[in-house]
Amino acid sequence: MRHQPHLLVPEVWAEGVLDVGDDAVRHMTKVLRYPLGAPVTYTNGQGIIGTGTWSGSGIDRGEETRITRSGRVVDVIVAAPNAKERQRFLVEKCQEIGVRRLSWLDARWSSGRLPPPHKAEAWAVGALEQSRGAWLMSIDGPIGVEAGTDVLVADAGGEPIRRYVSASGRMAIVVGPEGGFAPGEIPDDLVRVRIVDTVLRTDTAAVVGAAILRST
Amino acid sequence: MRHQPHLLVPEVWAEGVLDVGDDAVRHMTKVLRYPLGAPVTYTNGQGIIGTGTWSGSGIDRGEETRITRSGRVVDVIVAAPNAKERQRFLVEKCQEIGVRRLSWLDARWSSGRLPPPHKAEAWAVGALEQSRGAWLMSIDGPIGVEAGTDVLVADAGGEPIRRYVSASGRMAIVVGPEGGFAPGEIPDDLVRVRIVDTVLRTDTAAVVGAAILRST
Numbered sequence: 244m245r246h247q248p249h250l251l252v253p254e255v256w257a258e259g260v261l262d263v264g265d266d267a268v269r270h271m272t273k274v275l276r277y278p279l280g281a282p283v284t285y286t287n288g289q290g291i292i293g294t295g296t297w298s299g300s301g302i303d304r305g306e307e308t309r310i311t312r313s314g315r316v317v318d319v320i321v322a323a324p325n326a327k328e329r330q331r332f333l334v335e336k337c338q339e340i341g342v343r344r345l346s347w348l349d350a351r352w353s354s355g356r357l358p359p360p361h362k363a364e365a366w367a368v369g370a371l372e373q374s375r376g377a378w379l380m381s382i383d384g385p386i387g388v389e390a391g392t393d394v395l396v397a398d399a400g401g402e403p404i405r406r407y408v409s410a411s412g413r414m415a416i417v418v419g420p421e422g423g424f425a426p427g428e429i430p431d432d433l434v435r436v437r438i439v440d441t442v443l444r445t446d447t448a449a450v451v452g453a454a455i456l457r458s459t
Numbered sequence: 460m461r462h463q464p465h466l467l468v469p470e471v472w473a474e475g476v477l478d479v480g481d482d483a484v485r486h487m488t489k490v491l492r493y494p495l496g497a498p499v500t501y502t503n504g505q506g507i508i509g510t511g512t513w514s515g516s517g518i519d520r521g522e523e524t525r526i527t528r529s530g531r532v533v534d535v536i537v538a539a540p541n542a543k544e545r546q547r548f549l550v551e552k553c554q555e556i557g558v559r560r561l562s563w564l565d566a567r568w569s570s571g572r573l574p575p576p577h578k579a580e581a582w583a584v585g586a587l588e589q590s591r592g593a594w595l596m597s598i599d600g601p602i603g604v605e606a607g608t609d610v611l612v613a614d615a616g617g618e619p620i621r622r623y624v625s626a627s628g629r630m631a632i633v634v635g636p637e638g639g640f641a642p643g644e645i646p647d648d649l650v651r652v653r654i655v656d657t658v659l660r661t662d663t664a665a666v667v668g669a670a671i672l673r674s675t
Binding site: 313314328332336339340341373374375376403404405408437438439440441442443444447450451454455457458459 | 529530544548552555556557589590591592619620621624653654655656657658659660663666667670671673674675
C-alpha cells in the first residue's frame with residue numbers, strides 16, 4: 244500500500260486547486276513520483292482536514308471536515324536545550340502529542356541558543372504531516388513566566404504530577420534550564436511538580452510532562 | 460562549578476581503586492582534564508552509587524549506598540523504529556525515565572533493523588551517566604509477547620491509559636510497528652490503551668507510554 248501524503252497548506256485557500264509550494268511539488272513529483280489523481284489529504288493546521296487528489300502541481304480540493312482539538316489544551320514553556328538534535332526532538336514530539344503552543348523560556352542560566360524560527364516551524368510541520376494532524380503547534384519566545392493556577396513547574400522536589408492530570412481546562416508546564424532558574428526569574432507561588440522518580444533532561448521533562456498532562 | 464562525572468563501572472569491583480576502562484580514562488584525562496583527587500560518583504548499574512575520587516587512572520572508592528528502585532517497575536516491548544536516531548532516542552529516553560527492561564519486539568511487519576547490542580547498550584550507559592542514575596536498563600530481544608494482565612498494548616482505538624496508571628505492581632507496554640501487528644502475533648486478550656488523542660510514532664508512543672506508567 245502506497246503511503247498517502249498529508250500536507251500542510253496554510254490558508255488562504257483558493258477555490259478548486261490548492262497551491263502547495265515548490266518544495267512540496269518537487270517532493271511529490273521527483274521523490275514520491277506520486278500519480279496524478281491519487282488521493283492526498285491536507286490541512287490548514289487550524290483544524291480543517293481535506294481529502295483531495297494530486298493534480299501534478301497542487302491539490303484538487305475535495306471533502307473537508309473540521310476536527311476539534313481533542314484532549315486537554317497543553318502549552319509548554321521550556322529553556323532551549325543546547326544541542327540542535329534535542330531542540331528538534333523537542334519540537335517534533337511536542338507537535339506529535341498535540342501541544343498547542345511551545346514557547347522558549349527566557350532563562351538567564353540557559354546556554355542554549357534558540358533555533359531559527361523558520362527551522363523550528365519546519366520541524367513542527369514535518370511532524371504534523373507525518374502524524375496526519377490537523378492542528379499545527381505554534382512556537383514563540385523567548386518569553387517569561389507569569390503567575391497562574393494553571394502553570395506547573397517541573398521540579399524533582401515537587402508534588403506528584405498525577406495530582407494535576409485530571410484537573411480540567413488548559414494547563415502549561417514550565418521546564419527550566421539544567422542550571423536551574425535564576426533568582427526571581429519565575430513567580431514563587433507556582434506549583435512545582437515531579438514528573439517521574441528519575442532525573443530528566445530538559446527536553447525529556449518537557450515532552451514527557453506534556454504527554455502526562457495530555458494523556459487520555 | 461565543574462560538572463561532576465558519574466560513571467558506570469560494572470561489577471565485580473576491586474578493593475580500593477576501581478578500573479574504569481581505557482575509554483573512560485581517556486575521556487577523564489584528555490577531554491575533561493579532570494583533576495587528581497576530585498570527586499567522582501560511580502554506580503554498578505544495579506542500585507549502588509558511590510562517591511569516590513579520581514585517581515588519574517581509576518576511581519578511589521568512597522562511601523557507597525544502595526538506592527532502591529523508586530516508582531513502578533515498567534518494561535517496554537517495542538518494534539524497532541527504522542531510523543537509527545529514533546532507536547537511539549528511544550533507548551536514551553527509556554533509560555532516563557527509569558524503564559527496567561527494553562525488549563525489541565519480534566514483529567513480522569516491522570522493517571526496522573535492530574541496532575547492534577553493544578551500541579544500544581552504549582546509548583543506555585550514556586543516558587544513565589548523564590542522568591546520574593543507579594539502575595541500568597537491560598536491553599534484549601527480539602522477543603514475542605505473552606499474555607498477562609500486566610501487559611498493555613498501545614492502540615489508538617483502546618481505552619484511556621490513565622485507567623491503568625494507578626494500578627499497582629509491574630507493568631509492560633507493547634508498541635507495535637507502524638504497519639500494525641501481523642495476525643496472531645500478539646495474544647487477543649491483551650488490554651489495548653490509547654495514550655494521547657493524537658497519532659504517535661512508534662518511538663514516541665513507547666517513551667510517552669512508559670513515562671505515563673512511571674509518572675509520580
